[in-house]
Amino acid sequence: MGLSAEDERAASPRDEEWPEAEKAEKLARGAALKWASGVFYRPEKLEGLGQYRSRETQRNSSIQSRLKSTVQSYLEGVSAGLEQLRSAAQEVQSLCQDLGAARWALLNTADRFQGLQQMRALMAEHVQLASVVQVLPQLFSVQEVFSHTLQLLHGQQLLEAHAELMMMEHLRDDILSQLHLHGFSSAQATVLSYFSGLQELNDTLAKQLWDIVGSSLHLVHEDPVLFVSAVRIIEREEKIDDTLLLEATFLPPGRPKGWRQKFYHVLQETITGSRFQAPRMDTEGSGLARHLAALQKGIVSELHVVKDLMVQCVPAHYNILSVCTATFHQALSSHLQDILREDLDKQALFLLLEWTLRVYHSQEMMGHPDLLPEVDVSALGPLMSPELVDQTERKYVMKVKASVLEWMQRTLEVEFKEWFREEEPETDHQGFFQSALPMIVMQMLKENIQVASLITESLRQKVYNMALEELEAFLGRSVEPLAPLARPCRDLQGFPQIQLLSLSLQPGSFPPGCPHGLVLYAIPFPLPFPGPLGLTPRRHPVLTALPAQLLLMEMELLVASQYLRALMQKKVVCKSEEERGQLCARLLLDATQLRELFCGLGLDQSQQSLEAVFDLQELICLKDPALLSLEVLGFITKYPDVSDEHISTLLDIRGDVSKEVQHMVLDMMAQHPQVVPEGYRPIFSTILVPVPELPFCLRKGKCA
Known part of the structure; x- marks a missing residue:
């Protein structure tokens, strides 16, 4: 259905005035058409057209009623608002008229305010005079209060004296504040002059406080009340300082005092100066x-x-x-x-x-x-500091070095006088001439190292290095006087860093070409057997030039025997196949390093006794204990000086040999006694095995 020409002309002004209404109407018509096409798309649906028309007519009537009510309410509100605006405009106009009248009235009475200004100045002056009159009694009594406060201070009544001092300071500071506020700065000097006694009292009180703080460690024993009073006064002054600094309008002279910081300073000076x-x-x-x-x-x-x-x-x-x-x-x-x-x-x-x-x-x-x-x-x-500790340790080592050098020189001089006497030196159990000098030197150096180890490991290491250097120098100095005697043999060169020196004269047993029979032995410290499995190997001493091949052989034999002796102490007993493998690997590593060491020094492998360590390692590494008898037989054949105790100890170190197998091995050894051939260099005969603990028995019966 379309609109008539009259309806369109009638709607045109409204649509021009309300474009949103036109848009809404078009949307509504579109929605209605869409709804109608959906409902009446089949002819049989047209039968219900009358019902739809009736229902929509009722709905439109209801909507129009609500719209009329809403518009009516809106129009009534607009009318009330317009009425209120009209009333407010009238009141504003009336107020403007009243303000204009007041302004003219004030302009007419401006001359009268000049008199009120004078009155205001007189009133301010009166207030000031009234304030002065109120404090006049206090002002007149200032000097008397000063004297009383000084008496209290002399009587060490500190809290009472400080209370009066604070009262006088408050009076002075209040007057100064008023002068500062009203710009009377020129009068402040007069006030300060009048209250000049305050500074003397303040200084006297401060002196007593710092004397008390300086004696605080004694006062807390003898008179803690006096010390507590001093602390309370310091806290009072600290609070006054905080208050004045917080206001930050006027700081009186001498503020802030900062007595708490002074307390710390005096206490620290007392502690520092006393000791x-x-x-x-x-x-x-x-x-x-x-x-x-x-x-x-x-x-x-x-x-x-x-x-x-x-x-x-x-x-x-x-x-x-x-x-x-x-x-x-x-x-x-x-x-x-x-x-x-x-x-x-x-x-x-x-x-x-x-x-x-x-x-x-x-x-x-x-x-x-x-x-x-x-x-x-x-x-x-x-x-x-670590730097200062290191510097001090170096100074200490230098002092020790000087002392050691002086002592060694004197000892060496005395020693050579003893050796070149007409009387023969002392001899050992084998008939060799011997000297206690090496042991004395080593003991002295060892004691210095032990003393250093009481402090730090770094100091011990420094002293240790110094001892090695001085020992090397000592060896050189000890050889020089003997050089004329030993030169036909071979030129003696300086000795490297070694850990023990044994100087022996061996009559009748020396290399050809040495007419005086002088042989110098340089023997390293016995190498300790490693402790628990997995400790790192220690640094062995390094030997370079030696006087004779015999000396190298003796040193190598001593190293090998000492290594085996340490093993025979049974400090290591394998508890599993894994530990046995670790021990064998360690033995092989140590023996290899020692063999290479002496080979590098010029001692042929066939002349070394370290082969015993390799053979012993194979004995311990044998996987099948049933083959031990055969292995031990070969071992005792090669080393005839080995004893039953040595073999028992080695079997115990294995940790997996039963008593039956051990007895079988020992029986086999008894059945095959060995004879030491001529020219054999004994190694096991010099090694003592710890005696086993015997069972304790009270009766003749079988011991447990």
Whole structure:
């Protein structure tokens, strides 16, 4: 259905005025057409057209009613709003008229305000005069209060004196604040002059406070009330400082006082000056030891006082124990640096290192049970820096080196005088001439190394290296006087770093061409057998030039026998096949390294006794214990000086040999006794086996 021409003309103005309505109507028509086409797309549906028309007519009527109601309500609201706007416009117009009238009235009375300004100035002056009149009694009594306060200070009535002092300061500061506020700066000098006695009282009180703080470690024992009073006064002043700094409008003269920081400063100066700024002390002999002992005793005692007494006399936020601990630590560090600037002997250097690195942190001092856990110096850093410790250790080693050098020189001179006397030297059990000098030298060096090991591993290593260097030099010095006697044999060269020297004269048994029969033996320290499986092998000494092939052979025999002797101590017993394999690998590695060492020194492999270590390794590595009898038979044939005890010990080291197999092996050895051939170099006969523990029996019966 379309609209008529009249309807379109009637709707045109409205559509031009309300374009949204036209759009909404088109959308509605489109939606209606879409709905109708969906409902009446079949002829039989047209039968219900009347019902749809009736229902939609009712719905349109309802919607139109609601629209009329809404529009009516809207129009009523608009009408009420217009009425209120009209009323407000009238009131604004009336107010403008009233303001204009008031403005004209004020302009007419401007001359009268000049008189009120004078009145205001007079009133302000009156207020000031009234304030002055109120404080006049206090102003007149200032000098009297000063005298009374001074008497209280002399009587050590500190809290009462401080209360009066605060009252006078408050009066002065209030007057100065008023002058500052009103711009009367020129009058401030007069006020300060009138209250000049306050500064004297303040200085007197401060002096007493710092004297008390300086004696605090004694006062907390004798008169803690006086110390507590001083702390309370300091806290009062700290609160006044905080208040004035927070307001930040006017700071009176002398503020902020900062007495809490002064408290810390005086306490630290007291701790530092009492023990660490004493006159120059004796750094030699026992003087340094006594000084360090006094420091140790005094510091522990004073920290006890701080922990048990002083902590209870000050607020918790003072952290007084931590402050004192840090002060002692820093003062000690500086004090030790001052001592180290002196030319100290080796004993003094050792004492400083021991005291710094061991005693200071031990239970005898800062780790004392009565100080823990409150006292903790672990967070304060080392007492001596690592660089200073290293420098001090080097100084100590230099002093020890000088002492060792001097001692060795004197000892060597005495020794050669003994050797070149007309009387024959002492002989050993084999008839060889012998000297105790090597053992004495080694004992002296060993003692120095052991002493150094009490401090740090780095110091032990430094002394150890120095000992090797000095020993090498000593060997060279010891050979020089004998060179004329030994030169026909072979030129003696300097000895390398070795660990033991045995100087022997062997009459009738020396290489051809040595008419005086002088043979020099340089024998390394017995090589210790490794401990538990998996420790790293130790660095063996290195030998380069030796006087004779015989010397190399003797050294190699000694090394091999000492290695076997260490093994025979049964410090290692295999508990499994895996451990047995590890032991065999270790034995093979050590024997190979030692064989290569002596081969490098010029000793042929056929002349070495280390072959016994290889054969012994094969004996331990044998996988089938049933073949031990055959293996042992071959072993004793090659080494006829081996005993039943040696074989029993080796079988025990295996850890898997039963008693029956062991008895069978020993029976086989009894059935095949060995004879030591001529020219055989014995190796096992010099090795003693530990005696087994015998069972303990009380009766004649069979022992368990």
